Amino acid sequence: MAKFELKLPKMGESVAEATITSWLKEVGDTVELDDTVVEVATDKVDSEVPSEVEGKLVEILFEKDAVVKVGDVIAIIETEGEESVSTEKEIVKEEVASVTAKAVEETVEIAKESVAASLNTSSSDRFYSPLVKSIAQTEGIALEELENITGTGKDGRVTKNDILTYLENRQTKPETNISKPVNSDVEKPKKTQSAPVAMSGEDEVIEMTRMGKLIAKHMVDSVQTSAHVQSFIEIDVTNIVNWRNKVKNGFLKREGEKLTFTPIFMQAVAQTIKKHPMINIALDGDKIIKRGNINLGMAAALPDGNLIVPVIKNADELSLVGMTKKVNDLATRSRANKLKPDEIQGGTYTVTNIGSFGSITGTPIINQPQVAILALGAIVKKPAVIETPEGDLIGIRHKMIVSHSYDHRVVNGALGGMFIKTFKDIIEAWDTNQDF
Numbered sequence: 001m002a003k004f005e006l007k008l009p010k011m012g013e014s015v016a017e018a019t020i021t022s023w024l025k026e027v028g029d030t031v032e033l034d035d036t037v038v039e040v041a042t043d044k045v046d047s048e049v050p051s052e053v054e055g056k057l058v059e060i061l062f063e064k065d066a067v068v069k070v071g072d073v074i075a076i077i078e079t080e081g082e083e084s085v086s087t088e089k090e091i092v093k094e095e096v097a098s099v100t101a102k103a104v105e106e107t108v109e110i111a112k113e114s115v116a117a118s119l120n121t122s123s124s125d126r127f128y129s130p131l132v133k134s135i136a137q138t139e140g141i142a143l144e145e146l147e148n149i150t151g152t153g154k155d156g157r158v159t160k161n162d163i164l165t166y167l168e169n170r171q172t173k174p175e176t177n178i179s180k181p182v183n184s185d186v187e188k189p190k191k192t193q194s195a196p197v198a199m200s201g202e203d204e205v206i207e208m209t210r211m212g213k214l215i216a217k218h219m220v221d222s223v224q225t226s227a228h229v230q231s232f233i234e235i236d237v238t239n240i241v242n243w244r245n246k247v248k249n250g251f252l253k254r255e256g257e258k259l260t261f262t263p264i265f266m267q268a269v270a271q272t273i274k275k276h277p278m279i280n281i282a283l284d285g286d287k288i289i290k291r292g293n294i295n296l297g298m299a300a301a302l303p304d305g306n307l308i309v310p311v312i313k314n315a316d317e318l319s320l321v322g323m324t325k326k327v328n329d330l331a332t333r334s335r336a337n338k339l340k341p342d343e344i345q346g347g348t349y350t351v352t353n354i355g356s357f358g359s360i361t362g363t364p365i366i367n368q369p370q371v372a373i374l375a376l377g378a379i380v381k382k383p384a385v386i387e388t389p390e391g392d393l394i395g396i397r398h399k400m401i402v403s404h405s406y407d408h409r410v411v412n413g414a415l416g417g418m419f420i421k422t423f424k425d426i427i428e429a430w431d432t433n434q435d436f
Contacts, residue, residue, distance in 0.1 A: 004053045006075040008068050011042050011341045017069045018042045019210065025057045031077055038074065041210060046337055055079035127157055135163050152285050161285060211306050222368045226407040230363050233420045237379055238398045239430040240264055251436050255321055259436070262298070262331075262353060263323040265376055265427070269351055270294050270316040272423045279419050280348050282369040283410050297347035297367055298327065300334040301356075308334050309367060311347040320436055355379060361401040372406040372416070374423075 011018055018040040025037045036048040037057065059076035062068050126147065128136075136146050141163075149166045151158040199205075208216070244259060251259040273280050273294050282289045294316045297309040310330040312318070318326060333339050350367045355378035364375045377400050384397040402423065406416040 002079045003058070004055065004077045004079050005073040006037060006049070006051065006077055008040065008070050008072050008074055009049060010070055011040075011047060015042050015070065015341060017067055018047070020062055020064055020066050020068060020074070021046065021210075023060060023064065027057055027060055029057050031055055031057050040068070042341065047341060049074070051077060053077055053079050126151070129157075129160075131160055132158050132163055135160070135167075139167055159285070209304065209306070211304075215306060218368070219365050222365050225368060226366050226371070227409050228363070228366065228405055229408040229411075229413065229416065231404045231406075231413065231417045231420055232361060233402050233404075233417075233424050235400050235402055235424045235427050236384070236397050237261075237400050237427060239432050240427060241379065241398045243430060243432045243434075246432075247436050251324075255324070257321075257324050257328055259324055260327070261379070263320060263327045265353075266296055266298065266312065266315060266327060266351060267318070267320055267323050268423060268426045269296060269349070269374060270318075271426055272419060273349060274316055275422050276415065276419050278415060279372050279406070279411065281371055281410065282348070283371060283407065284369070288410060291348040293346075293348065295346050295348045297350035297370075298330060299350060299352035300331055302337070303335060307352075308339065308344060309347060309350060310334055310339055310343050311345065313346065350374070351376065355400065361403050363403060364405050366405055366407055371409075371411055372404065372419070374420070375403045375405070377401040377403070 008018060019042070020038060021041045022039040023037070024039065025031055025035070031037060031051045031054065033052070033054050034050045037051050038049045040047055040049060055077040057075060058078045060074075061076070062072075062074050068074055128146065132146075135141075146158070146163075149158050149162055150156075151162050153159040153162070240261070244261065244264070248259045251257065277290065280291045280294060282291065293314055296312045296315040298312060299307050299309050302308055310333075312323070312326050312330070315323070330339070330343065347367065347370065349370055350364075350373045352364050352373060353376045354362045354364070355376050358378055360380065361377045362375050364373045366373050379398050379400045381396050382399045383394055384399065386393045386395045386397070402420055404416055404420045406419075
């Protein structure tokens, strides 16, 4: 009998680990090819891990709720045959990888020992990478001076760019007998503790779900990262409402898809981004990354009340029919928790339809590392002034308020406002005589 190692597969770009949520097979169970053995969850999406072989599950290496890294062996499946399931080619690869990894580890250890010998950071509360310590050693930067450098990395860590920028602006070497960093209070913010919540006997404690905790963390991180500013504009969508009412039955008959307002607005957003490409960016430290593709995130509500954001890749290349099919497919599979990890990654701009819950407007939080998000409010009938050649009239119009949240570090009020003004112009110029 041979033994096959079932490993946690790659879950998509930037996903390094997953949490085991449920084992669908138990030790001793027969496993068929492509049978789902275990369900896992990442901070992106829930997924299933199928078996690549037929056999019997003989060992489970991680319990439910365990956090597992991509590539880790999570179970052993016993298969028919006397030889190992691994091919000779795979064995050679593993041996080469093992030798290479060992050589790299030895090199890293030597580098660490070399740096540590001349720059002892054990007394510091901050983490410094070997590269940063090596640069500090070469440039004669003492620990006291290093502690004074503002870090832009995670948890305030000093990055390579931080120390190089500091060296460029450094005029003369400061004294090394500094007793306390000047900006220590800024660099090491104190964590605030929430006030205890008083409870009575009538109260009920409900544990947050795993996804709920992750969403809460992402929202707090986003607010702490980006300088949120909002712009609002009211749009007359009467032409679109009338056009959709006129063509929706024919659209359903010809394309087999329901035509909602969402794909119409998503297509208009993609057109607007093409006119204002500097809204389609990301900020990495002090560098602006201008995205080459327009990938629209579409916030969708899940049955448990949480949100997920599937991504429409290259949205500007889709026709209205193509956009409708994509929107409907992603929305359906979102509700059924059937999205693939890659389908919720790579977004460059996000749209959320808060109007589906009856809200007329809102101030959405930016989906990092993007720099803007658009919220579509509810479409409501309002009395409005209509300008005609014969004079102004009062009529009933369909109106929608759109709110635009953007990161004021890189998007100023002019661009943030012009973006939704362009979006408004595209929507209000809708041709009611066009085909679909």
